[in-house]
Amino acid sequence: xxxxxxxxxxxxxxxxxxxxxxxxxxxxxxxxxxxxxxxxxxxxxxxxxxxxxxxxxxxxxxxxxxxxxxxxxxxxxxxxxxxxxxxxxxxxxxxxxxxxxxxxxxxxxxxx
Amino acid sequence: xxxxxxxxxxxxxxxxxxxxxxxxxxxxxxxxxxxxxxxxxxxxxxxxxxxxxxxxxxxxxxxxxxxxxxxxxxxxxxxxxxxxxxxxxxxxxxxxxxxxxxxxxxxxxxxxxxxxxxxxxxxxxxxxxxxxxxxxxxxxxxxxxxxxxxxxxxxxxxxxxxxxxxxxxxxxxxxxxxxxxxxxxxxxxxxxxxxxxxxxxxxxxxxxxxxxxxxxxxxxxxxxxxxxxxxxxxxxxxxxxxxxxxxxxxxxxxxxxxxxxxxxxxxxxxxxxxxxxxxxxxxxxxxxxxxxxxxxxxxxxxxxxxxxxxxxxxxxxxx
Numbered sequence: 001x002x003x004x005x006x007x008x009x010x011x012x013x014x015x016x017x018x019x020x021x022x023x024x025x026x027x028x029x030x031x032x033x034x035x036x037x038x039x040x041x042x043x044x045x046x047x048x049x050x051x052x053x054x055x056x057x058x059x060x061x062x063x064x065x066x067x068x069x070x071x072x073x074x075x076x077x078x079x080x081x082x083x084x085x086x087x088x089x090x091x092x093x094x095x096x097x098x099x100x101x102x103x104x105x106x107x108x109x110x111x112x
Numbered sequence: 113x114x115x116x117x118x119x120x121x122x123x124x125x126x127x128x129x130x131x132x133x134x135x136x137x138x139x140x141x142x143x144x145x146x147x148x149x150x151x152x153x154x155x156x157x158x159x160x161x162x163x164x165x166x167x168x169x170x171x172x173x174x175x176x177x178x179x180x181x182x183x184x185x186x187x188x189x190x191x192x193x194x195x196x197x198x199x200x201x202x203x204x205x206x207x208x209x210x211x212x213x214x215x216x217x218x219x220x221x222x223x224x225x226x227x228x229x230x231x232x233x234x235x236x237x238x239x240x241x242x243x244x245x246x247x248x249x250x251x252x253x254x255x256x257x258x259x260x261x262x263x264x265x266x267x268x269x270x271x272x273x274x275x276x277x278x279x280x281x282x283x284x285x286x287x288x289x290x291x292x293x294x295x296x297x298x299x300x301x302x303x304x305x306x307x308x309x310x311x312x313x314x315x316x317x318x319x320x321x322x323x324x325x326x327x328x329x330x331x332x333x334x335x336x337x338x339x340x341x342x343x344x345x346x347x348x349x350x351x352x353x354x355x356x357x358x359x360x361x362x363x364x365x366x367x368x369x370x371x372x373x374x375x376x377x378x379x380x381x382x383x384x385x386x387x388x389x390x391x392x393x394x395x396x397x398x399x400x401x402x403x404x405x406x407x408x409x410x411x412x413x414x415x416x417x418x419x420x421x422x423x424x425x426x427x428x429x430x431x
Binding site (some may be wrong): 045047050051058 | 200315318
């Protein structure tokens with residue numbers, strides 16, 4: 001470790017300066033008027049969380065699609081690997097008894 | 113989902129079906145309409161369109177032109193950023209703002225035409241061009257009543273942001289007051305515009321702060337932009353004779369009454385951004401005439417030439 005450090009790695013949003021060529025990538029989730037949950041609709045670039053929300057409003061709710069927006073930096077999402085697809089998901093293929101389809105669902109139970 | 117109760121087949125729910133997309137349920141039954149979104153409201157539905165008593169129809173129409181032309185010309189300028197903005201997301205944001213302003217302009221031009229049809233340029237017999245389009249595309253620059261702030265060139269992104277901040281702050285303060293106009297159409301247009309302009313002001317204010325507190329280069333450009341734009345802002349608060357009369361009639365708003373509120377908001381933005389209050393003197397008129405009188409810079413003629421050329425080439429065109 002020498003006393004002479006290279007260019008410091010600026011922490012995004014820390015206000016300590018440092019210019020990056022690209023804004024970080026965000027994933028956008030929108031809850032529709034009649035939707036019950038936020039659904040992934042796409043991604044965009046923004047400098048920080050606030051700007052990401054505003055960009056999401058401009059890019060993904062221009063046609064009256066949503067009433068609520070979530071954004072999260074793509075790097076903060078932990079994702080399963082496609083390589084693990086079989087061990088992760090194949091074992092549930094044949095377990096039909098896990099589906100609640102053997103029961104009568106009363107008419108007055110919504111959102112099933 | 114009661115038809116899932118079918119013990120013989122035990123169909124597993126399709127996950128994509130169970131969650132669906134937010135865009136599901138938007139459609140009015142015709143899948144080809146997905147791009148239109150849903151639940152759009154006519155801002156003038158059920159609004160009384162009679163002209164209120166105590167106001168001169170020509171004054172009301174001229175006042176509507178002033179409000180409309182600010183929005184129309186600002187919209188045309190902002191839309192020149194399309195495909196040229198620093199980022200795809202900003203491109204869409206600026207185009208959205210331009211569309212909001214265009215919508216305000218359209219309603220106001222239609223109101224101007226209804227209040228005084230003699231202001232609408234004459235078109236060939238049988239032309240299908242609606243009156244609001246005739247006002248937008250067939251008037252000369254000397255007949256436009258917008259302030260000069262909105263017609264000047266976009267400059268760089270910083271100039272556009274400073275112009276938008278000044279315009280949105282002033283127009284928001286104006287429309288907040290106009291929402292109680294005795295003209296029901298103006299009141300409805302104002303109520304709709306307040307929500308839009310609140311967002312425009314927020315957008316421009318955030319970018320102002322970002323540029324001011326960003327890099328040396330963004331700071332330098334922002335300060336240069338302020339010096340360019342500041343001489344143009346005073347005109348927004350100069351009361352024209354027509355504005356004075358419609359304000360007295362309870363139909364319009366004297367823009368001078370908004371100046372203090374606007375100054376407070378802008379001073380807050382400057383303070384947070386660490387920017388000095390600009391001191392440049394206001395751009396003079398010519399023999400006392402300014403944008404509201406139809407006196408404009410050369411920039412408006414060039415803008416109108418581009419905006420109007422197609423419509424003027426086809427006065428019988430149907431769009």
